[in-house]
Amino acid sequence: MNMQLVIFIGYFLLVFIIGWLSMRLTKSEKDYWIAGSKLGWGVGGATMAATHTSAGTFIGTIGVIYAVGWSFGWVLLVIPLAYWFMVAVLAPRFTKITELTLPAFLQRRYESKLARGIGAVIILIATVVYIQAQIVAGGLVANIVFGISPTTGMVVFTLILLAYTMVGGMLAVAYTDFLQMIIMIIGTLISVPLTLSHFNGLSDLLMKVELIKPLTFDWSGFPTVLLITLSLAFFLGSVATPEKVVRLYAMKDMKAIRKAMLLTIVVVTGINLLVFILGLAAMVLFPNLATGDLAMPIIAKAVLPSFIGTIMLAAVTSAMMSTVDSLLLVAGSALSEDIYQNLVNKNASQSRRLFVARVGIFMVGTLPLISVLIGFAEGELIQFIVVLFTAIMGAGFFTPVVGGVLWKRATKQGAITSMIGGVLITGLWKAFGDPLIYPVVPGFAVSVLSYIVVSYFTKPPNESAWKPYFEKENKPLS
């Protein structure tokens, strides 16, 4: 217990130091929101991979595999595909003009402040949902590691996150993401063989899993329709969620983006394959968990030697923090740049906007904590809270963002209708629809249909709206 506390405290001290140093390097808004567009492929790829690999991976994916078996693995296959799509289709045109936020792209591409404002509101709503999942996971880890109540763990976790994100901005987020990715990779690489050492190899583990839960290896453990629709949610969300897309602006050029995405694909795919094995091992070693989401924390606590186990828990905590800090930043920028400056006070000074951003980060960070404490999503597996967030973002943003760089005829009315329709239908289907069809499907369908139909029935956009993205030569405007 003492060593665990020392390691955790040491890790968090390091994170605060990075946050403080980053604050000193942050000279402008551009530094704060997109690290000055100066990141190379190493940190750029690390921050992308770390943002993707959250509690949804280390706790959520393992939790779902523990609960239903390996049929969920099908869903993970779309992730490399999504990142390929991002770099091959989206990035080349999307990054022709550097913006500070994704809603800012919507404003420029569709020449509409309203589109930007709506995008910001969607981000705020979805972010609150997603951060809830991470906070719940943080509470579980604290419960297992330190024996403190999950509630206390959630509060402490939230406070630490808010502190370094509010202080350092994207520079702090990117550098801590790099640190966290190193820990995640090493932690996972060491954990898997150590876990397998309790068995006579992988085949022995698989045989024992088959003995106690034969349905684990049945591909019908998940209904096929649900698998396909969940895969779609992951794909859309991996391509077009703001906290990932804005990282394209943070990297210095397309060459850095390509290398960074390759690094991301390798790291994310590798980690997902390894955590698969950890999920199966948890099934055999701890067959009666209160919830599948406890599988990873209990493995780190009870399966691995003390130092590595604590490092692995630090890695899991890192994964959660690296995702939440990105989301907090995106939410802060949505409030400051896309709502406050765009719609309330056009002449707001830089210092005022940064102040509003920090207030926004604080509010968006505490709202999820409050809603979890009052019982929202109680009993739901973390992975499904994460997927809901992905579905909202995917249904809301994929069409106007990808469509905006592929289709010149797209209009602002089409974009606005697409965003509102996509998110609304996703939410309504989640509440009232067929649970075998994941909400992203009807949401995405409505989003695409309304985008196309409304665009055709409204006045074509000015050339100034689409031309910068479709010109052959790269003319960065910042």
Place this chain on the structure above:
Amino acid sequence: MRWLLIILGLIISNGLFAQSKIDQVAIEAKTIDGIFYVTEKLHVSLMDTVTVLNLKSINFSGSEISKVIVQVNDDQRLATDLSYELVNNEGLYHIKIGIPDAKLRVIQVSYLVTTKQKEVYLPLFFTDLAAAASENDFFNMLISYPENESFYLHFPAGNLVRSNEISGYETIQFNLPALASVVRLERLASHTSSPFYIKAIDWATALLFIAIGIIIWFYRKKLIYG
């Protein structure tokens, strides 16, 4: 109509099993002349509609379970009063307990584990029920062995308390928030705190992180700005 059936099915299955839980598990294991005597107590909360309870144990390498006795509640009623069947099915021990009229609160399973290897795997029995909570003292275990022997506990790892309060015996005690399916011990030739390779792995990991930190510091500008 389809939705009504699905909802009814959920309600029925939830009524049967969602509220049946394991509240706590306590295990004592004592070794005498190379044989482990294991007593496992599972405190459960079962719905009235539950008529059969399944206990399972996985056969890890080289360990044999024998002489299983099942007692219920605290009245020392032996398994002969209950319908009870032990099946050893290619690596999985399976006990089916028929539930009588009285509600079960405590199930005590006693058995022997024989193993001749240096690596000792003690299989533990578990059920299909989920744990009621994840408190640190949900699962308690006490392992006793003669003081002239030495064991290292590989799994579960974590916070252990070693003592020699019982005359002639040393004990290892630990608590966990979840029931393990096995305990893995290693007989040591002498009284050492842990095998050398465990410490080596910990130190190697620490050195690896230090080395990476040094490399990152020297190449920080290239890494950050490409």
